[in-house]
Amino acid sequence: MDISLVLPPEPDDRWALARQAGVDHAVFHSLEIGDGTRPSRFDELLALTSRYRDYGLEPAAFEGSVPLTDTTRLALDGRDEEIEEFCRLLRNLGELGVDVVCYDWMAGIRWARTSTTTPARGGSLTSSYDDDLMRRGSTPAAAETTTADDLWKNLEYFLERVVPVAEEAGVKLGLHPDDPPREEVRGMPRIVGSVEAYDRVLEIVDSPSNGLTFCQGNFAAMGVDIPETIRHFGDRINFVHFRDVEGDGDSFVETWHDDGPTDMQAAIDAYRDVGFDGPIRPDHVPTMEGEDNSIPGYHITGKLFAAGYMKGLLE
Numbered sequence: 001m002d003i004s005l006v007l008p009p010e011p012d013d014r015w016a017l018a019r020q021a022g023v024d025h026a027v028f029h030s031l032e033i034g035d036g037t038r039p040s041r042f043d044e045l046l047a048l049t050s051r052y053r054d055y056g057l058e059p060a061a062f063e064g065s066v067p068l069t070d071t072t073r074l075a076l077d078g079r080d081e082e083i084e085e086f087c088r089l090l091r092n093l094g095e096l097g098v099d100v101v102c103y104d105w106m107a108g109i110r111w112a113r114t115s116t117t118t119p120a121r122g123g124s125l126t127s128s129y130d131d132d133l134m135r136r137g138s139t140p141a142a143a144e145t146t147t148a149d150d151l152w153k154n155l156e157y158f159l160e161r162v163v164p165v166a167e168e169a170g171v172k173l174g175l176h177p178d179d180p181p182r183e184e185v186r187g188m189p190r191i192v193g194s195v196e197a198y199d200r201v202l203e204i205v206d207s208p209s210n211g212l213t214f215c216q217g218n219f220a221a222m223g224v225d226i227p228e229t230i231r232h233f234g235d236r237i238n239f240v241h242f243r244d245v246e247g248d249g250d251s252f253v254e255t256w257h258d259d260g261p262t263d264m265q266a267a268i269d270a271y272r273d274v275g276f277d278g279p280i281r282p283d284h285v286p287t288m289e290g291e292d293n294s295i296p297g298y299h300i301t302g303k304l305f306a307a308g309y310m311k312g313l314l315e
């Protein structure tokens with residue numbers, strides 16, 4: 001498995017710090033770090049992947065910033081055009097040797113936290129979620145007209161069209177869990193929040209290209225046994241987000257990678273046992289001294305700490 005970090009699309013000190021820490025795989029995620037663009041044309045992807053590779057960073061996965069929005073999740077006008085663009089991304093990434101694409105099915109509300117300034121070890125800052133606080137905000141308009149069945153129908157429509165293209169392109173899709181993994185957030189239904197839901201997703205199209213992003217913190221919040229669940233999904237795990245939480249889908253705090261309730265060594269052993277050989281990236285790291293918390297979860301110092309910790313576990 002390849003330890004990877006979300007790195008900006010343009011070089012800066014984070015590229016150097018990653019390489020110096022012995023990380024040579026990059027994840028492109030411009031919704032978290034970058035300008036939010038969702039490139040899919042060959043030439044822009046060529047420029048981007050060449051930039052990473054010329055620096056010694058292998059572009060291991062595209063995530064979040066893929067051409068997939070609520071237009072497709074909610075089956076709005078323009079869905080077929082968006083799916084066509086998503087397919088174009090898959091074909092072009094296949095040509096360029098990028099193997100993994102992570103996407104999610106959270107409509108209306110993206111990944112959600114009620115605090116990104118929760119005090120953690122030594123004055124670091126982490127994020128947390130409290131559904132009692134969250135539900136005081138307004139319900140997204142789409143919640144009035146969307147049911148969980150609609151979301152399933154739309155996901156099926158999407159997968160039936162994109163998985164054959166992914167297979168042909170040699171690209172593996174990894175569906176990210178709903179974060180937090182709840183049946184609804186502010187009244188907006190969510191469907192990808194349990195092991196059973198993933199079993200259903202994987203059956204929609206039975207293909208190695210139709211897999212999951214095993215975002216460990218979300219599975220921890222579901223309350224499942226992590227190593228057992230890794231073994232359950234086995235070779236359908238196409239991407240790993242390595243992190244942990246204390247709590248459940250109603251209320252949790254993100255922990256330091258070395259200080260959460262999950263046995264992280266047992267998790268790494270399970271990935272190894274199932275033969276996982278894709279990208280594994282630390283996710284949602286605490287913000288450390290000197291960092292401005294402008295991109296909570298995605299600052300570099302905590303990521304370097306996590307990468308070092310993961311290297312230790314792998315050894």
Ligand SMILES: O=C(O)C(=O)C[C@H](O)[C@H](O)CO
Pocket residue numbers: 032063064102103104111176179215241283
């Ligand atoms: O919520 C999480 O755990 C995430 O990693 C959020 C990411 O932005 C992910 O790409 C959502 O699709």
